[in-house]
Amino acid sequence: MGCLDVAESSMEENLLTYFEGRLDMAKKSVVDVKAQPGELESSPHPGMLFPEALKAEGVETFFGIWGGHMWPFVDPMIKAGIKHVTMRHEQSGGYAAEAYARVSGKIGVCAGTVGPGSTNLVGAVHEAHLSDTPILVLLAGHEANDDGVTTLQECYAEKIYESFVKLSKRVLDARTYKYWFRKAVRTAMNPPRGPAVLEFELNALVGPHPAEISFYRDNWLDEPMRPSYPDPKAVERALQVIYACDKPVLYVGDCVMWEGAEAELREFARLAQIPTMGRRGGRGAFPEDDPLIWKSADIGQGADLFIILGARMDFFDFFGNRFAIKKAIQIADCDQYLHPWIPTAVAVKADMKPTLKLMIDYIKKNNLTPPAGRAAWLEKVKETEKARVAYHEKRALQFKDVSPTHPAYLSKVIVDTVADLYKDGCYYIADAFTGSNILSPFINAKFTGQVLDSGPHAGVGHGIGQAIGASIGCNKKKMVFAMMGDAGMGLSGMDIETAIRHKLPIVYFVNNNDGWIGGSDAQYGPNLGWYGLPKDEVLPHYFIPDQRYDLMFGAIGCHAEFVTEPTQMRAALERSFKAAEQGKTAVINAKVNKVPIQAILDSPICALMWKHLPWNETTRYMRKMRAKFIPGMFPALGKYGIKPEDIKYDRWMITDEDFELGIPED
Numbered sequence: 001m002g003c004l005d006v007a008e009s010s011m012e013e014n015l016l017t018y019f020e021g022r023l024d025m026a027k028k029s030v031v032d033v034k035a036q037p038g039e040l041e042s043s044p045h046p047g048m049l050f051p052e053a054l055k056a057e058g059v060e061t062f063f064g065i066w067g068g069h070m071w072p073f074v075d076p077m078i079k080a081g082i083k084h085v086t087m088r089h090e091q092s093g094g095y096a097a098e099a100y101a102r103v104s105g106k107i108g109v110c111a112g113t114v115g116p117g118s119t120n121l122v123g124a125v126h127e128a129h130l131s132d133t134p135i136l137v138l139l140a141g142h143e144a145n146d147d148g149v150t151t152l153q154e155c156y157a158e159k160i161y162e163s164f165v166k167l168s169k170r171v172l173d174a175r176t177y178k179y180w181f182r183k184a185v186r187t188a189m190n191p192p193r194g195p196a197v198l199e200f201e202l203n204a205l206v207g208p209h210p211a212e213i214s215f216y217r218d219n220w221l222d223e224p225m226r227p228s229y230p231d232p233k234a235v236e237r238a239l240q241v242i243y244a245c246d247k248p249v250l251y252v253g254d255c256v257m258w259e260g261a262e263a264e265l266r267e268f269a270r271l272a273q274i275p276t277m278g279r280r281g282g283r284g285a286f287p288e289d290d291p292l293i294w295k296s297a298d299i300g301q302g303a304d305l306f307i308i309l310g311a312r313m314d315f316f317d318f319f320g321n322r323f324a325i326k327k328a329i330q331i332a333d334c335d336q337y338l339h340p341w342i343p344t345a346v347a348v349k350a351d352m353k354p355t356l357k358l359m360i361d362y363i364k365k366n367n368l369t370p371p372a373g374r375a376a377w378l379e380k381v382k383e384t385e386k387a388r389v390a391y392h393e394k395r396a397l398q399f400k401d402v403s404p405t406h407p408a409y410l411s412k413v414i415v416d417t418v419a420d421l422y423k424d425g426c427y428y429i430a431d432a433f434t435g436s437n438i439l440s441p442f443i444n445a446k447f448t449g450q451v452l453d454s455g456p457h458a459g460v461g462h463g464i465g466q467a468i469g470a471s472i473g474c475n476k477k478k479m480v481f482a483m484m485g486d487a488g489m490g491l492s493g494m495d496i497e498t499a500i501r502h503k504l505p506i507v508y509f510v511n512n513n514d515g516w517i518g519g520s521d522a523q524y525g526p527n528l529g530w531y532g533l534p535k536d537e538v539l540p541h542y543f544i545p546d547q548r549y550d551l552m553f554g555a556i557g558c559h560a561e562f563v564t565e566p567t568q569m570r571a572a573l574e575r576s577f578k579a580a581e582q583g584k585t586a587v588i589n590a591k592v593n594k595v596p597i598q599a600i601l602d603s604p605i606c607a608l609m610w611k612h613l614p615w616n617e618t619t620r621y622m623r624k625m626r627a628k629f630i631p632g633m634f635p636a637l638g639k640y641g642i643k644p645e646d647i648k649y650d651r652w653m654i655t656d657e658d659f660e661l662g663i664p665e666d
Contacts, residue, residue, distance in 0.1 A: 044209035046174035047072035050138075051080035053181035059109050061085060061100065061472060062138070063093035063465075067113025069140030069153070072205045074111065085472060085498065087465070090117050092495040094124020095465030096472070097135045101128075102281060102449050103427070103473030105260065107185055108135040114142050115153025118199070122160065127462060128195045129164045131280075131455035132254060132312065134188035135195045137161075143202040144172060157199040167196040175210035191334035192312075193258060227259075228333060230350035235358050238329050238346040239368065241305065242272060245327075246373030248305035249294060250274050254281035255310025255333050255352050257448045261285075264356035265309070271363055273370045275299065275381040279311050280455065284445030295441070296384050297322055305329065306342075310352050313339050314456045331355055392441055395652070404591040405566040407438040407511065408652055413566070414509070415442045417573045418481065425450060426478055427470045431463025432485035434518040434598040435511030438652070439483055461491030464508070468495065471504040479580060480506045487516045489549055496585065500557045503583035507576045510549045510589045515542035517601070518594055522621045522654055523610060525661035530617060550589040559586040597651040604629040621658035624649055 037043055050073040054062075061083045066074045078084050087093040090112040097108030108128075112121045118139045128135045139157045146154070158170035167187045171180050177200075184196035242248055256265050262285045269276045269286060275294040276286040286293065300306065300323035307329045313320040320342050330338050331348045338347050348355060362368075392412075399406030418426055425446040430436035430453040445451055452470060454462045467482040489510055499506050520541050524530040528539055554560030559579035561572040569590070576586035600606060607629040613622060628647040631637050649658060 042206060042208070045072065046177060046205055046207060046210060047076045048209065049174070049177045050181075051077045051082055053178045054082060054109070055080070057181065057185045058106055059136075062109040062111055063087055063096040063100070063469065064111035064138075065090055065093065065113070065117065066111075067117055067140065069114045069142065069202055069205075070111060070117075073138070073140075073200065085468070085502065087468075087498050088494040089492060090120035091124045091461075092465030092468070092492050092498070094121045094135070094137070095127065095462040095492075096469030097137075098124065098128045098131065098133045098462075099429070099452055099466035099469030100473040101133050101135055101469075102131075102257070102452060103470045105258065106473075107188055108133070108469065108473075109138065110135060111138040112140070113153070114140045114157075114199075114202075115155040118155050118157040118160065123457075123459060124462070124465070125161065125195050125197065126164060127454050127457035127459055129166075130457040132193045133195070134193040136184055136188055137165075137195060137197040139197065139199045140205075141170060141199040141201040145203065157197060161195075161197045165197050166194040168199075169197070170199045170201060172201050172204055173210070173213075174204040174207060175213045177210070178212075191255070191258075191332075192336045227351040227354055228349070230331075230348050230355040230358055232358065234346060234348045235355065235362060238331070238348060239359060239362055241327075241329060241345050242274070242307065243368050243371065245305040246371055247303050247377040248274050248307060249300060249303040250276040250286075250307045250309055251300075251311050252276060252278045252282035252285055252309045253311025253337070254279075255337065256285045257281035259310075259333070259352045261352040261356055262448050264353055264360065268356050268360050268363075271360060272368075273374055273378060274307065275378065278445065278448075279317070280451075280453070281449045282309075282311060283448075284450040285448045287446050288444040289446070291382055292378070294381050294385060296388050299381055299384055300324075302380075305345075307331070308337075308339070308342070310337060312337050313342070316456065388441075396442070399593075399653075400566060402593055403565055404593050405563070405569060406593045406652075407435050407596050409566055410435070410511075410569060410590070410592065411439040411442040413569045414439065414481070414483075414573065415444070417570060417577070418479075419444075421574070421577055422479055424478075427452065427467075427474070427480045429453075429463045429467045429470065429480065429482035431460065431466075431488045432483045432509075432511035433460065433487070434513065434596055435485060435509075435592065436483045437598045437600070438596060460485070461488040463488055464492040464495045464499075467506045467508065468499050468502070468504060471499070471506055472502070476505055478505075479577060480504070482506060482508045484508055484510050485518075486510060486512045486514065486543060486547060486549070490543075493549070493553075496553050496558065496587065497556055499585040504585055505580040505583065507573075507580050507586045507588065508553075510587065511592050512547065512549070512589055513592050513594045514545045514547075517541070518592075518596070518598070521594070521659055522597055522601075522619060523613070525619050526659055529661050530613070530619075546591060548589065550587055553587040557584070559584045561586070561588045563588060563590040595652075595654055597654065599651070602651045608633075616663050617661065619658060620660055621649065621654055624658070 063085045065087055093110040097110035101108030112118055125137055142151050142154050158168045162168040167184055180198055184198055188196040265285050269292055275292050277294050278285050305327050306325045309331050325342055328342050328344045329346045330344050332338050333351045396408045396412035399409040428451045452466050463482045463484050467480045471480045550560035550562040563569055563572045572588055576588050580586045607625050624647050627637055627642050628644050631644050
């Protein structure tokens with residue numbers, strides 16, 4: 001037998017032995033032994049405390065992405081029946097948790113692993129902070145014994161978040177877990193509401209099941225603190241002021257939503273006959289098709305009493321200055337919602353529900369009736385609102401035949417379609433920068449928190465996750481319409497796969513104007529000519545035109561539509577809503593007109609941001625805006641005979657001549 005034959009023979013024997021061994025192992029491996037629980041695994045372990053503590057707080061769902069450092073607590077949570085909505089990006093999970101909280105009234109929960117998970121969540125948590133939304137952020141942490149040595153995904157989330165959240169804690173001892181869970185939830189839900197962040201160090205997380213420490217009792221504050229009740233004398237004084245005024249208005253904010261005080265608000269407003277506006281979470285608390293509703297700034301400016309009910313006066317209200325408030329009553333459940341710069345006759349620090357109940361009881365007991373001048377005020381409010389609605393209707397129809405579709409006409413079609421299909425409306429998610437701004441005044445909100453946005457955070461891309469959180473938060477009981485822009489789609493679009501996976505009734509509408517911040521040509525000229533870039537240079541701020549988001553998401557299971565003309569819009573919406581009702585998430589990709597300018601771009605703050613653009617080089621529109629909003633910064637305007645009151649333009653339809661760069665030659 002040759003060497004080759006011997007080798008082949010040995011190989012055959014070895015293979016036979018190997019496969020016989022594999023057959024034996026298939027029958028019973030050396031590790032197939034029954035062990036006593038806890039002998040060959042860490043059990044019970046600290047991660048088991050997570051579902052126990054969270055269920056005690058009513059948590060049923062959490063959003064996020066799992067990772068190695070999280071497995072010890074994510075695994076027990078899922079196994080215990082807490083639903084894990086697995087996202088494609090942690091940031092979208094944070095946005096989903098925020099919307100879930102605002103829709104359900106419960107704490108929103110999101111999770112991320114150490115390092116990239118913790119840092120990816122920052123934007124969404126900051127949005128919840130500025131929106132005063134209670135969310136609980138669960139973060140994994142690296143092992144403390146490796147601090148400072150560049151261990152795997154080393155990160156100190158407690159330090160990252162502590163500058164803006166209500167509570168940020170790196171928990172190093174598993175014996176304190178249940179205490180910190182309760183404290184975090186209570187802190188997040190206590191006014192002013194906001195995020196609480198818990199970071200769990202790995203060594204403690206995988207150690208033995210802990211006993212309780214007396215200083216950190218797990219039943220601390222087992223029941224939430226009772227609501228704060230108003231001082232009856234302060235309420236009486238407030239009502240005296242209200243009933244002495246002919247022209248009061250109510251301005252209603254988030255606190256009414258969080259405290260579920262809609263019924264009391266409606267009874268009080270109708271009993272006292274006070275025109276009412278809802279802001280952010282308070283929008284829809286009083287139905288916007290009611291004769292008592294007001295939305296026009298002229299009414300706010302004409303009021304002789306401004307009643308601020310649980311609303312924060314932030315940048316988008318010009319801190320209250322746009323209403324030229326003469327006298328106010330402020331009612332809020334925390335100091336942060338009582339504004340010292342507003343001229344105030346009475347301030348009441350108490351929860352909305354008991355305060356409104358006390359006011360209603362006092363009115364009925366004392367048979368209070370509005371003063372004689374109130375009737376004329378109510379009639380003026382009604383006529384002003386009627387004129388506002390007619391104006392927007394007329395403006396929308398003005399652009400009916402404009403192609404590509406004008407956002408004003410688009411807004412009318414969207415709202416009309418929703419009204420015809422859904423009597424009580426749907427959730428509107430506002431993300432598209434220009435599209436959402438123009439859509440908002442057309443919406444008639446019917447229920448509290450119906451319109452969700454990014455608040456003062458003013459972010460982009462939040463709408464994808466918010467739509468998911470809203471849909472899950474309402475148990476798919478309402479349709480969700482998310483007005484997206486193409487920029488937001490680029491940031492968060494892949495989480496539409498999450499919506500598809502969960503068969504959520506969502507219609508994502510892409511207000512496609514091919515770039516960041518539609519209307520940039522108005523400042524920088526056609527094709528951003530102010531920059532003076534070479535002819536073949538790829539332009540900043542813009543994308544490849546006419547991106548086919550419908551094809552992208554249709555390929556992974558969405559109902560998809562591509563709309564280029566206004567005449568196509570209604571039918572595309574109806575088909576998309578119908579598909580979403582059947583659990584097939586929809587994406588409508590709509591080519592829209594690029595001319596309209598978002599309101600904030602046509603404002604003093606943006607005029608200030610563009611103050612650096614040379615007068616002689618920028619567009620005619622930019623010069624008009626500067627002259628209109630910041631003439632005091634440039635006294636020389638008067639030298640050239642330029643007066644702010646002479647400036648005229650329509651930001652919804654800027655003319656070609658206003659896009660021209662530079663001063664024309666004589």
